[in-house]
Amino acid sequence: MEYDVIVIGAGPVGENVADRVVQGGLTAAVVERELVGGECSYWACMPTKALLRSSSALRAARDLPGAREAAVGDLDVAGVLARRDSFASNWKDDGQASWLESAGIALYRGQGRIAGERVVEVTGADGTTSTLTARQAVVVATGSSALLPDIPGLREAEPWTSRDAASAKAVPGRLVILGAGVVGSEMATAFAALGSSVTLLARDGVLPLAEPFVGERVTESLRKAGVSVRSGAEAVAVHRDSAGTVHVDTADGERIDADEVLVAIGRTPNTLDLGLENLGLTPGTWLTVDESLRVVDGLYAAGDVNRRALLTHQGKYQARALGDAIVARAKGEPVETGRWGRHAVTADERAVPQVVFTDPEVASVGLTAAAAEAAGLRTRVVDYDLGAVAGAALHADGYQGHARMVVDEDRRVIVGVTLVGPDVAELIHAATIAVVGEVPLDRLWHAVPAFPTVSEIWLRLLEAYGR
Numbered sequence: 090m091e092y093d094v095i096v097i098g099a100g101p102v103g104e105n106v107a108d109r110v111v112q113g114g115l116t117a118a119v120v121e122r123e124l125v126g127g128e129c130s131y132w133a134c135m136p137t138k139a140l141l142r143s144s145s146a147l148r149a150a151r152d153l154p155g156a157r158e159a160a161v162g163d164l165d166v167a168g169v170l171a172r173r174d175s176f177a178s179n180w181k182d183d184g185q186a187s188w189l190e191s192a193g194i195a196l197y198r199g200q201g202r203i204a205g206e207r208v209v210e211v212t213g214a215d216g217t218t219s220t221l222t223a224r225q226a227v228v229v230a231t232g233s234s235a236l237l238p239d240i241p242g243l244r245e246a247e248p249w250t251s252r253d254a255a256s257a258k259a260v261p262g263r264l265v266i267l268g269a270g271v272v273g274s275e276m277a278t279a280f281a282a283l284g285s286s287v288t289l290l291a292r293d294g295v296l297p298l299a300e301p302f303v304g305e306r307v308t309e310s311l312r313k314a315g316v317s318v319r320s321g322a323e324a325v326a327v328h329r330d331s332a333g334t335v336h337v338d339t340a341d342g343e344r345i346d347a348d349e350v351l352v353a354i355g356r357t358p359n360t361l362d363l364g365l366e367n368l369g370l371t372p373g374t375w376l377t378v379d380e381s382l383r384v385v386d387g388l389y390a391a392g393d394v395n396r397r398a399l400l401t402h403q404g405k406y407q408a409r410a411l412g413d414a415i416v417a418r419a420k421g422e423p424v425e426t427g428r429w430g431r432h433a434v435t436a437d438e439r440a441v442p443q444v445v446f447t448d449p450e451v452a453s454v455g456l457t458a459a460a461a462e463a464a465g466l467r468t469r470v471v472d473y474d475l476g477a478v479a480g481a482a483l484h485a486d487g488y489q490g491h492a493r494m495v496v497d498e499d500r501r502v503i504v505g506v507t508l509v510g511p512d513v514a515e516l517i518h519a520a521t522i523a524v525v526g527e528v529p530l531d532r533l534w535h536a537v538p539a540f541p542t543v544s545e546i547w548l549r550l551l552e553a554y555g556r
């Protein structure tokens with residue numbers, strides 16, 4: 090019952106913290122109340138991308154004469170759902186649980202609560218409790234859940250959250266989506282392709298935090314796919330009638346009828362029943378951390394729950410840094426949390442990559458032009474038509490896309506890149522390396538993209554910037 094490190098939450102982040110500390114020679118236990126693997130494995134990243142992938146491949150084939158003729162027939166919805174089920178491991182976690190065992194990490198199933206400094210109480214499904222003590226640290230990696238707004242009638246109408254969308258057993262005939270951020274845009278893309286008649290209520294526009302051209306392109310393409318995108322529309326009341334139909338009233342007096350309503354307006358931290366009050370912290374709030382991801386002495390928070398970047402890869406990056414730092418402290422070795430140090434999470438601030446798997450895909454890293462300006466940087470913004478690159482024209486007939494690079498003029502390095510277009514996802518890591526490496530533009534001229542690939546966009550952006 091005594092370990093060096095106790096991790097509450099066995100999502101991707103908790104698993105990685107535990108793995109790093111065990112690899113560093115410490116002992117670790119993780120506490121999990123649902124499935125080992127967390128939101129990402131069963132209700133978020135993996136199943137949603139599986140829902141999107143088949144229709145994306147079909148669209149790609151249909152954009153190419155020769156292939157188009159072979160891609161006859163409709164999407165096999167049952168086949169897509171079955172593939173999704175397998176990517177969600179049929180909502181069973183034996184595989185991940187046995188990985189924990191093989192990695193030498195102890196697993197306690199149940200609700201974890203902080204009972205005091207470095208003490209965690211676990212309540213199992215049968216009500217039994219165990220008390221665990223941490224010699225070095227307790228790490229909170231409890232993630233986040235869908236946020237439900239206070240719209241009259243919404244809770245009673247039993248709305249879908251991202252969990253229901255990701256694990257849907259059938260495709261609703263009519264689906265209304267509240268919120269057009271990442272979840273709303275991806276699920277509108279997925280369910281429209283699967284055959285739903287989708288209405289997307291985009292109160293603040295589609296993907297409003299991205300570069301403005303992103304929202305324009307994705308909106309246009311969603312509309313082409315038959316999605317009714319209502320920019321500026323806000324739901325003010327929801328009601329499910331006895332026949333099961335949901336009625337969504339909007340602020341401008343419209344009523345939209347649907348079979349399901351999906352709420353996708355952001356996340357809330359899983360910190361409500363965590364015993365935070367026992368350390369003088371407020372339950373239900375995001376955990377504020379310092380540059381070592383420390384909340385208070387002996388308590389750390391990584392992943393969604395610290396709200397730094399709600400993405401699996403970024404949470405795992407935090408997990409690696411934090412796990413290694415805990416090991417270093419335990420061994421009395423120096424902890425390097427200075428900028429880009431071994432135990433720092435510097436990339437969280439200005440170098441976060443993200444891919445939104447809409448049609449077209451959106452891939453970005455670092456700052457948008459607006460964010461760079463707000464941060465006080467003296468910038469130059471370079472735009473280029475991605476479809477004008479030879480590799481893109483070859484990739485798909487009528488390829489349409491756009492690229493933007495934001496340059497910090499004082500340092501002549503790239504601080505942000507956004508790409509929108511078919512299959513741009515795999516292009517973003519090159520941009521991430523340029524941003525994180527702070528590669529001077531003069532040196533980038535020597536990074537020659539292969540011909541004829543879409544990566545030639547790099548050369549075009551440099552040419553447009555000038556030497």
Ligand SMILES: Cc1cc2nc3c(=O)[nH]c(=O)nc-3n(C[C@H](O)[C@H](O)[C@H](O)COP(=O)(O)OP(=O)(O)OC[C@H]3O[C@@H](n4cnc5c(N)ncnc54)[C@H](O)[C@@H]3O)c2cc1C
Pocket residue numbers: 097098099100101102103120121122123124125126127128129130132133134135137138199200201202230231232233251255272359362363391392393394398399400401402403404
């Ligand atoms: C629909 C959707 C799609 C997404 N797609 C992507 C994507 O494509 N790429 C990407 O990078 N990110 C994506 N994300 C974000 C990604 O899912 C999260 O950033 C990631 O899951 C966070 O990992 P985590 O380990 O911090 O938390 P989680 O994955 O939420 O795991 C936390 C774990 O802690 C457990 N837990 C919580 N409280 C307790 C407690 N008190 N005791 C015991 N256990 C507890 C939970 O049961 C859960 O298993 C998506 C999110 C959503 C909603």
Ligand SMILES: NC(=O)c1ccc[n+]([C@@H]2O[C@H](COP(=O)([O-])OP(=O)(O)OC[C@H]3O[C@@H](n4cnc5c(N)ncnc54)[C@H](O)[C@@H]3O)[C@@H](O)[C@H]2O)c1
Pocket residue numbers: 238267268269270271272273275291292293294296297323324353354355356399400443444445446
């Ligand atoms: N491919 C990916 O990387 C991926 C996919 C899905 C989710 N995620 C992560 O999951 C997190 C949650 O996604 P999300 O889409 O729920 O949140 P989000 O913050 O991306 O988008 C929520 C949207 O809802 C709007 N909104 C907020 N309150 C509203 C209200 N009351 N009524 C109507 N609209 C409202 C906001 O303007 C925003 O555009 C994101 O932070 C994202 O990083 C990532």
